[in-house]
Amino acid sequence: MSLAQRLRAEILAQSLFELGEDRLVLGISGGLDSMVLAHLLMSWEQPQVWVHFNYQLRETAQEEADFLAQLAQEKGIPFYTKTYDLGQELAQQGGNLQARARSLRYQYFEEIRQQVGAKYILTAHHLDDLLETFFLQQLRGGGLGSMQGILPKDEQRKLCRPLLSVPKSALKSYALAQNIVWKEDQSNQEVKYKRNFLRHRVLPEIERAYPNYKERLAQNIGLLREENRFIQKEMQAYRQRLLAAGKNGELARLSWENLAQCSEPALFLQYWLRPLGFAPKQIQNIWSKRQQQAGGLHLAPNYRLQEMAWGLVLGPAEQPPLAPLALPIPEMGQEIRLDLGQGQILGLYWAQKGAGLLPEQLTKGLFLRQQQAGDRFRPLGMGGQSKKLSKYYKDEGLSQFEREVQYVLAQDKAILAVLGRRLGQQFKQADGPNRLCLELLKKA
Numbered sequence: 001m002s003l004a005q006r007l008r009a010e011i012l013a014q015s016l017f018e019l020g021e022d023r024l025v026l027g028i029s030g031g032l033d034s035m036v037l038a039h040l041l042m043s044w045e046q047p048q049v050w051v052h053f054n055y056q057l058r059e060t061a062q063e064e065a066d067f068l069a070q071l072a073q074e075k076g077i078p079f080y081t082k083t084y085d086l087g088q089e090l091a092q093q094g095g096n097l098q099a100r101a102r103s104l105r106y107q108y109f110e111e112i113r114q115q116v117g118a119k120y121i122l123t124a125h126h127l128d129d130l131l132e133t134f135f136l137q138q139l140r141g142g143g144l145g146s147m148q149g150i151l152p153k154d155e156q157r158k159l160c161r162p163l164l165s166v167p168k169s170a171l172k173s174y175a176l177a178q179n180i181v182w183k184e185d186q187s188n189q190e191v192k193y194k195r196n197f198l199r200h201r202v203l204p205e206i207e208r209a210y211p212n213y214k215e216r217l218a219q220n221i222g223l224l225r226e227e228n229r230f231i232q233k234e235m236q237a238y239r240q241r242l243l244a245a246g247k248n249g250e251l252a253r254l255s256w257e258n259l260a261q262c263s264e265p266a267l268f269l270q271y272w273l274r275p276l277g278f279a280p281k282q283i284q285n286i287w288s289k290r291q292q293q294a295g296g297l298h299l300a301p302n303y304r305l306q307e308m309a310w311g312l313v314l315g316p317a318e319q320p321p322l323a324p325l326a327l328p329i330p331e332m333g334q335e336i337r338l339d340l341g342q343g344q345i346l347g348l349y350w351a352q353k354g355a356g357l358l359p360e361q362l363t364k365g366l367f368l369r370q371q372q373a374g375d376r377f378r379p380l381g382m383g384g385q386s387k388k389l390s391k392y393y394k395d396e397g398l399s400q401f402e403r404e405v406q407y408v409l410a411q412d413k414a415i416l417a418v419l420g421r422r423l424g425q426q427f428k429q430a431d432g433p434n435r436l437c438l439e440l441l442k443k444a
Contacts (some may be wrong), residue, residue, distance in 0.1 A: 001172050003040075003166065004040055004043055004044070007040060007163070007165075007166070008044065010162070010165060011162055011374075014152055014153065016120075016152060016153055016160045016162055017044065017119060017160055018119075019044055020044055020045055020046060021047075021120075022046075022047070022119035022120065022121060023047040023048070023049070023116065023117065023118045024041065024046060024047065024048050024049070024114045024118055024119060024120055024122050024160075025048075025116065025120070025122070025324065025339075026038055026041065026048050026049065026050050026051065026108055026121075026122045026124075027047050027049050027051055027052075027053075027105065027109050027114055027121060027122065027124075028050045028051065028052055028068060029052065029064070029183075029185070030052070030064040030065075030067055030068050030182060031122035031124075031173060031182055031183060031184070031185050031188075032168075032171060032172060032175055032180075032182045032184075033125075033163065033168075034123075034124040034176050034179070035175065035180050035182040035333045036124065036163075036171045036180060036182075037122065037124040037162070037163060038091075038172055039174075039180050039280055040162075041177075042075065045328070048077060048122075048166065049077070049078045049079075049080065049112065049116050050066055050068060050072050050077055050079045050080070050120060051079075051080045051081070051108065051109050051112045051419075052064075052068050052079070052080070052081040052082075053081070053082055053084070053101075053104060053105040053108055054081060054083040054084070055084060055085075055086040055087070055101055055104075056083060056085050056086065056087065057086060057087055057097075057187070058085065058185075058186070058187065058375040059181070060186075062162040063183075064183045065081050065083070065272040067183060072431075078116070079349050080112050082108050083343065084104060086091075086100065086101060086104065091433075094228075096193075098193065099339055099351045102215055106121075106157075108166050108274075109121045109443070110157075111160070113158060115414070119158070120158050120159065120160045121157075121158055121159050121160070122159075122160050122161070122162065123159065123161050124163055124169055125150050125161045125163060125164060125168065126164065126166050126171055126272045127163075127164060127165060127166055127167045127168070127214060128167055128168040128199070128203075128214075129150060129164075129219060130149045130150050130164050130218065130221065131149070131203070131214060131217055132199055132203070133149045133150050134149040134217070134221060135198055136194060136195060136198065136204075136214075137149070139240060142185040146396065148221060148224055149221050149227055150164060150227045151225075152164050159368070162434055163356075167214060217247055229262065231271070231367055232271070232374065235271040235272070237255070238262055238268055239272065240260070242254060242258040242261065242262060242268070243258075243272075244258070244260060245363060245399070246313065246314065246315070247398075247399070247401075247402055248342055248401075248402055248405045248406070249315060249319060249401035249403075249404050249405035249427060250313055250314065250315050250399060250401045250402065251303070251314045251315055252313075252314045253312070253313050254272075254311050254312045254313070255310055255311035256290060256291060256310060257310075257311070257393060258311070259311070265287070266284075266287045269283050269286065269287055270283050273286075273300075273305065275301050276300055276302070276314075277300035277301045277302060277303060278298060278300045278303070278305065279300075279346070280308045282298050282300075282388075285313070285369050286298060286305070286307065290307075291309065293307045295308070295400075296305065296307055296332075297400065299317070300317070301317065302317050303315065303316060304316070304317055304400070304401075305316055306399050306400050306401070308397070308399060310387045312396075313399040313400075313401060315399070315401035316398070316401075319401065319404040319405065321343055321370065322368075322369070322370045322405065322407060324367055325338070325340075325367060325368040325369075325407075326366075326367045327346075327348065327365075327366040327367060327368065327409075328363065329348070329362055329366075329436065330348050330349060330350065330436075332350050332434060333350065334349070335347060335348065335349035336348045336349075338443075340341075340368075340407065342405055343365055343442055344420070344440055344441070344442065345408055345440075345441045345442075346368075346419070346438060346439070346440055346441070347438070347440075347441055348436060348437070348438055349437055349439070350434045350435070350436060350437070351434070351435065352433070352435075353428065353432055354435075354437055355380065355423050355427040355428070355435075355437065356429060356435030356437040356438075357426060357427065357429075357435055357436045358414070358425060358429060358433065358435050358436075359434070359435075359436075361411075361426065362436065364411050364412055365411065366409060366410070366416070367409075367410055367411075368407040368408070368409060368410070368419065369407070369408060369410055370404070370406070370407070370408070371390070371393070371403060371406065371408060373390050375388070375389035375390070375408070375413075376388055376415065377389045377392050377415040377418065377422075377424060378415075378421050378424050378425040379392065379409075379423075379424060379425070380422065380423045380424055380425055380427055380428055384425050389408070389415060392422070393406075394416065397423065406418065406421075407420075409417040409424075409438065411426075414426075418437065419438075419440055420440035
């Protein structure tokens with residue numbers, strides 16, 4: 001069976017994409033791997049678009065981009081390219097070259113995919129890439145999920161990698177047999193990069209000792225993928241049972257009581273939090289010191305996790321600050337409704353019963369804002385006793401994320417109410433004359 005026939009069968013078996021039907025974006029560098037994949041797609045008459053990213057890191061970078069542009073024109077294939085001076089960016093801002101380059105090109109690939117209406121992005125990762133990634137991930141440390149290496153398909157990111165079962169040597173043999181022209185990237189020989197060091201110094205020694213290690217390890221990775229899929233299904237069932245919806249400003253809640261229902265609670269935390277960007281050591285620390293770090297915050301690139309006495313609260317990495325709002329005072333007999341966001345509407349109206357503010361209390365105006373340092377609050381029903389607003393929040397068990405989206409009603413520096421939670425002593429009025437009342441409503 002030829003390489004093209006074998007890959008056709010694997011693509012069908014794994015449902016990677018519809019052969020001959022789906023329009024695909026091919027990330028193409030001009031190197032051996034991507035040029036072979038481009039040739040295979042053409043042999044299958046697959047609708048394709050070539051996308052190239054030029055980082056301007058090598059003297060031959062523009063020559064490679066021109067080579068691809070000319071070849072695409074000859075083949076009648078739409079070609080998109082982007083030039084970006086990555087070297088200048090890193091010189092000014094620092095950072096990891098390979099990680100930044102990967103981020104830039106995948107972002108551009110996705111832009112073009114959406115622009116041209118393609119189904120998936122294809123990359124030419126092959127078996128050697130899979131095994132190198134496997135070893136690198138294990139050296140960095142990781143659980144069962146990291147043992148899968150590169151996945152053939154990532155539906156969420158619209159990525160497909162149809163060459164993962166093919167060793168580099170087979171791609172080179174195919175290219176030579178088909179007279180495929182490619183460009184060599186000399187940076188792939190530089191062992192200062194960890195992947196290249198592994199590729200040129202470590203793995204050849206393993207292959208000398210274990211000539212069939214690639215096939216055996218690829219089989220084991222396949223088994224690990226199946227095991228991980230099974231565990232993920234089990235963990236998803238636990239997620240649905242154990243996680244509760246977050247309150248205002250939060251994404252999710254997990255109580256220690258609920259977590260105790262899981263047969264492997266420490267493992268559940270790893271499967272819940274690691275995909276969100278929390279490091280394994282962070283998660284181990286959270287579990288080992290549970291119920292000892294109330295109020296503590298743990299950070300990931302896009303999330304924060306707060307420990308409470310009763311459990312864990314997940315929230316976004318950042319919350320936009322609440323904009324201060326000056327409250328209009330309605331005319332007698334009228335009502336005003338203000339949309340505060342977060343699904344909340346504030347109603348202001350005049351009434352003769354209930355807690356409210358008398359007209360003479362409104363001469364300085366009212367406004368809504370977030371908590372500020374030094375705020376104090378006199379809750380209604382505490383005999384006029386004052387307490388720090390931060391202490392009130394703590395006593396009420398508000399998470400950091402709830403506090404960040406909590407409005408207070410203020411007049412000058414005085415806090416008159418914690419909106420939707422507690423009125424202040426200023427609202428203590430007997431029935432009688434008209435007073436301004438506030439009511440926090442939920443959107444229908």
